[in-house]
Each structure stands twice: as structure tokens, then as C-alpha cells.
Amino acid sequence: MQQLQSDIAYAIIFLMRIVLDTNILVGALLRNGGASREILRLCLEQHITPLIGTALFTEMEDVLSRSDLFKKCRIDATERDELFRAFLSCTEWTPIYYSWRPNLRDEADNHIVDLAIAGNASYIITQNERDFQKMNLLFPDLEIINAAEFLKMWRTI
Numbered sequence: 001m002q003q004l005q006s007d008i009a010y011a012i013i014f015l016m017r018i019v020l021d022t023n024i025l026v027g028a029l030l031r032n033g034g035a036s037r038e039i040l041r042l043c044l045e046q047h048i049t050p051l052i053g054t055a056l057f058t059e060m061e062d063v064l065s066r067s068d069l070f071k072k073c074r075i076d077a078t079e080r081d082e083l084f085r086a087f088l089s090c091t092e093w094t095p096i097y098y099s100w101r102p103n104l105r106d107e108a109d110n111h112i113v114d115l116a117i118a119g120n121a122s123y124i125i126t127q128n129e130r131d132f133q134k135m136n137l138l139f140p141d142l143e144i145i146n147a148a149e150f151l152k153m154w155r156t157i
Contacts, residue, residue: 020125032074035148051119052094059111065077095118102136104135117142
């Protein structure tokens with residue numbers, strides 16, 4: 001029975017799909033330690049499956065190329081690019097065929113919800129939860145959660 005419970009827990013974790021908002025990736029690079037860095041580590045160790053699509057890829061690539069944003073970062077542009085490539089190798093490319101137009105406070109974040117729905121993600125992990133709180137559309141199987149809350153939940157699985 002114990003083995004069955006362990007196998008079920010592993011299957012749930014292994015199959016867990018998430019969408020990381022770009023601010024989580026940036027936070028992981030700019031802060032020593034912290035929840036964002038731990039979530040990036042979970043992705044790189046393939047404990048969770050981050051989804052990525054065209055819009056999120058483009059956004060992350062653009063933000064990571066901003067040298068002024070990363071002046072105090074411990075890794076340089078080449079190392080950021082290598083880390084991004086490593087992250088991408090762990091992602092699941094998810095095409096978006098339909099835009100739900102959830103009418104978020106920040107309309108530029110609509111693509112994150114579209115990606116989560118297209119890829120059947122369980123969580124959107126973001127530090128900007130406020131931007132997602134007043135969606136016109138509700139998706140009961142999708143939870144918007146910050147990095148610290150996700151880790152707290154993760155540790156209980």
C-alpha cells in the first residue's frame with residue numbers, strides 16, 4: 001500500500017504542468033535563494049513540467065536580454081542564455097489554438113492564461129497575482145499562485 005501511495009504521488013508530481021510567469025524567472029536570477037529560484041530548480045530537475053508557447057518564449061527571451069535589468073546579477077548574458085536554454089530543454093512546447101481573452105487587468109498577460117488552458121496546467125506561478133484576480137472567465141482547475149505558496153503546497157505532496 002505504501003508503494004502504491006508513493007507511485008501515485010510520483011505520478012501526480014511528474015505530470016504536474018505549470019506556467020511560470022516571466023517575473024519568476026527574473027526573480028530566480030536576481031535574488032540569492034528564495035522561492036523563485038527553488039521553483040526554477042524544480043523545473044531544471046524535471047520534477048514539474050513548465051509549459052511554454054510562442055508569446056511566453058518571446059517575452060522571456062526579450063526580458064533576459066535586457067542588460068540594464070541584470071546589472072546586479074551574478075551571471076552574465078552568456079550564462080543567462082545558457083540557463084534559459086537549459087530551462088527550455090525542460091519545457092513542454094504548447095501551441096495555442098484559441099484565445100480565451102480572460103480580460104486580465106494587464107491585457108499583456110492574457111497569453112499566460114491561454115497557455116495554461118491549452119496545456120492543461122494546474123498552476124500559473126506568478127508574483128503578480130493581482131493582475132490575475134479579476135478575470136472575466138474562471139477556470140476551476142487552474143490556480144493562480146505565488147512562488148512561496150507553490151513551494152508550501154509542493155512540500156505537502
